[in-house]
Amino acid sequence: MRYLQLRRTIYSLTGKWPKSLAIDQTKEIEKHWMPKLFDEHEKYQLERDNDKKQKMYVLPMFPYPSGRLHMGHVRVYTLSDTLARYYRLRGYRVIHCIGWDAFGLPAENAAFERSEEPDQWTRKNIAYMKEQIKQLGCSFDWKRELSTCDPNYYKWTQYIFLMLYHEGLVYQKKAAVNWDPVDQTVLADEQIDEVGRSWRSGAIVEKKYLKQWFIRTRAFTQLFLLVFVYLFYEIMNINTLYLLLLMINFVYNDTHKTYYSTKTPYKSPSSTLALPLPPIGFELVCTQIIARHGCRALEGRKYDKLTMALWTQAKNEQALTKFGQKFGEDLQYFIAINDKLGRGHLSRLGKIEHKNLAHRLTERMSLLLRKVLSTNSSTRIRLVSSGKSRTISSLNAFVKGLPLTITNLIDYEPANRTLLAFYEDIKYQTYLKNDKQLKNKIRSIHMQSYSKQMARNTLERLYQKSFIDKLTNRSYFIIDNESGKSIKNELDAVRMLHNLYLIGPNLREEGVGSLLEKYFNLHESAWFAYLQDAKEYYEKGPGFSDRTIIYNLTQILLDDFFLHSEQCSQINSKHFLRVRFTHAETIIPFAALLKIPMLSDKSTPINQTYTYENNNWRGELVSPMTANIQWEIYRHYNNDTNHYFRNQQILIRMLFNEYPVSFKYECKPYDMINQFFYTIDELKRCYRVSLYDSLDTLDKDDWQTLINIQRMWMGECNGVNILFKLSIPTTEFDFIETFTIKPEALLTVTHLYIQSTHKLARPDLIEETESGAKRLRIDAIHPLTERLLPIFINNNADFGPKIRANRTMLNVQIGTPISNKFDESFANKHNISTVIDSSTHWHRMDLETLLAELRSRELGGYRTSGKLNDWCISRQRYWGTPIPIIHCNHCGVVPVPMNELPVQLPSIENIKSASKTGISPLAKAHDWVKTRCPKCGNLHAKRETDTMDTFVDSSWYFLRYLDNENTTKPFDSKIVNKLMPVDLYIGGLEHALTHLFVARFIQHFMYSKGLCTSIEPFKRFIPIGMVQGKTYKTSNGQYVSKDNIITIEKNTVMHSLTKEPLQIDWEKMSKSKYNGIDPQEIIDQYGVDFARLLMLTSVHPRSLRNFNLEDGIVEGLQNWLKILIKLYVELIESQTKSNIKSSITNEEFKQIEIALRDQRLNTIYTVAFYIDSFFSVASAIIELQKLTRYLRKVPIDVKQQSNEYLISLCDVLVMIGPVIPCLSSELWTILQKQIKSNIDGYDLSKSLFEQNYPTLPDDYPGKINALFDTTIFASMPISRSLLPSLSISDVLQYLNENDQQFQMKRFIEQNGLKLARLRKLSDYCATLIYERDPNVTIIEQPSEPINDKKKSKTSKKKNIS
């Protein structure tokens, strides 16, 4: 070692390599290379605007400048830097930025405690940490750096706040806030843990009443949650929005959720739904539509007849319950109504539906109609039905909805069964009756034990148990000879009944809409609706992935649509409207053929089963009554000549149930702006493509945890919030707020309850009534009728489930005696007037109008979950973004004019004494507070003295990076739209919960304002696991520092003084636990490259990292680096040694080269696989270690002569370069100096990071894998050209044909797995991803550590040593 120190030098400068690499040489290498690498980053930054390269926005969460980097930072930044370098080498234009989340408490505390200016304190920390990050070799684009405490940044945070304010999304209210008594500040709900402690100080949080600023996050939650669920589909654009509106309208918006599957009455979009305009130059020239008939009476006499027969049987046996007797009456009445209407005939509601459909359709066509009527054209309307009575009635009702002026233009086509009743096709009918797999699938779904349980629940209300037992034991056989249907068991019985129940709402206008509602509870009706949906889905819908029969049949209808589109788009077209009236049997397969994204596009492999969890297909959504699909045909004006024109000038837009929807994924819209418009040529092209290639390539791995948490946290959006003003406001409250899942009860509220813990339940406000109830002396005012409502203190009312320790979901509840038993008896007992004046105009309004009225009165009315609150952003702190509001005595709250931003923080000198009083420190800055009212000029107006929660600052920083020097607005949409969304977002999961929620909120807002085209800000998210350190604890939980322990054996330690045995644990690093490791020490001791390697090795990014420097980890990595270095140093040495006499034959030489090539390509493949799939640099490192060990064993004479060997040496450095950039660059110079020949794919005159990433030759096979967690348990090669078109069933088949079939099946069984989805990685890999099947008990726990990847090997190893 001594002489090494004498000869301190490095190869790239001297051409000489030291015998061994000591730390001072390492340091010298890093000192030499670091500035060079930075120069190269500069070069990449010049590429900012190179649009030719695909962009890749890699973003680590920005740090709080606390003073020094900790291990968590190092873990995030080394990973993000490695990935950034990896993608740069792969040819991407990488955006990789960093900045500072610089407002916050520590700076303020430092300021007040040590008289340091927070600004200076922060800047000092930033400067230090910036040096540390640079020292880590991170390749950030420093020109994009930003800091949230910089007025050039917070000016725009204030600007966004004002945008929200002007949109009504910011408001101020006096509210009970969570008060941290230690930090003297307000906390958000999300910043309090389950037991009610502050996330920061750990103190028990108190309630305090302050006037606070809120952001109305709840306004977006409904969409928010849904979009999140659909995030994986990666079509985050306007398409999603309309589709979600459609879904919300049909499925989610029911205040009183009921389930009627395909018998759901039609729900038209609200009249306010604005459709996007066509591209400039295009106008509507015709519309065509296919519509299902409307609501109808029971078809035939089977369900009712059989149900009646069963009931009569029970009656004769005296087996009816009391409820069952009533049922008989209801049933008779229900049958009578159906008879009166005529079986299968349209009900009154059905007629209204079609009349209104025609009305809205002609509204949308009004311009065209005017043109048709004003010119003497001979263009007309064509109507056609399937010929069945209900489609004919629908047609007639439709005609009644058309303006009288155009009814003379109608041509009635003869009924067309071939087109509109193609399901009568004999082949299809045979399939329905005889296909075993179909029958088995539906039976297995129906016969689940849960079905039987639900059936019993339902029947037990009607019949005595003994009777149902007999039914279950098949003692009865009731058959309807006409239809062949029969009741053999309890399931049959309930299915008949359910079919009657479904028709109920169809007969609303006949007065029996809810007659049968009481015979099913919500769970039962939901379950039987699912059974109904499953049958429809398999028989008519997307069904099995590998069946084509439905699609084949439906093709005729699609052809008809295309044909008519072409005809009616011509100048001399004979028709401008064509309407087809049909049945669910046609609508469902047609929707399946069209593969409307997220709606009707997902079929199910045979080995899986359609459920509500794994599929969006819903009968009520795809084919409710009057379901309809419309194609609007648009033509370019310029082509108003008599010549035929190119089809490119014809655009088509599809409306599904009157909402614009996309055509299937493979179809490219007209352009990015007009997403719903497609040229007819493009549609013809993409619908000719194979129907089975729509793949489940969606990646939800990254998001799953977060989605689950956010879902739980936001809760289900199943209700509405309502605010009640108080008749006499108190100092603490102007109004009280509650949440109800039954907003339809709004008008029948007669009183309110509050809990005794509610702050209003003060002794001085409470009085006792004569009946002994406790009530407030203050009343609540009904938000609409303004009736005075008494407020009672009663803890027995239903305040919802507990959500946190000692806290129920609500502390205020409404009393509605009309619909609630508890409220009814309470009202009776305490003489509350239950008389509701239902003659007021309120009672004539529908619920949506009432809610809109609440919103306009600012008294709630937002659909939301009971769990989520609006976001309180007021903080009584100094070091934050000032809220840009002025309070004026005359004008009230006045926003600061945009052109006066930023409102700058005043100097701290004036306000030091204000620390920790609970009042905003800014209130003491009198000169600053006093200002002129921008509205009336009043000179005694006052500035808002609260500052914003720092989560507001970080809610949009990823947008600002992209345009951080903009001085006229927060960012330029054009620039941002090119680079958003963030492709990889990297950060800790703890922080991510709140942060991602608000960042997503702001992005949704920007999207809703048209400032961003991506609705979601982040595409993939890599949650980084915590870094933990080893702790030693005494039996009473005291932490002991390392200096005070004695190690006895490997895992046995004791206290050096007390000799007490100590407990060893892994915990989050913390000073108080003596388990922190300062990254600086590691860098000082081992160098930067080694610190990076150490940080990235061992575990996947998302796993917890138990960090220590013991257990041989350091030595292991050092040994590997030695091997790596030696491979290159050998090249220098071989120059000086004469050629060794060859000991192997030419044939052997060739064999070794082939094996070497296999090994090398396999490594390239596997490294890319691990990084692209899991971002697992750790697994990539293991693969590279394997390759280097392999290379070491290559015989020396092969090393000296093989070109293949030299390529391997180049590959290794390019692949490991992103992890250890300095050492790799240094070793690269050896290749540059020593290799005299040309190496394929490399330019040795250029530096390492200017090389291209190694690629696989075209004939190198791709792979099909089966994966669970991170273990590949089956794998086989496949030609890469086949990969893009493979479907899940193809992949399954390939794997089954493989010799690994047995092993694969065993693994699946042993681990209790089910197939989740298929993921394709560019063009080299298709992976079937398996998940634990929760329904299967695992026989044996698998233990697959990360470095045991033996099963992933497919290329055969040849022993060459």
Ligand SMILES: [Zn+2]
């Ligand atoms: Zn004023």
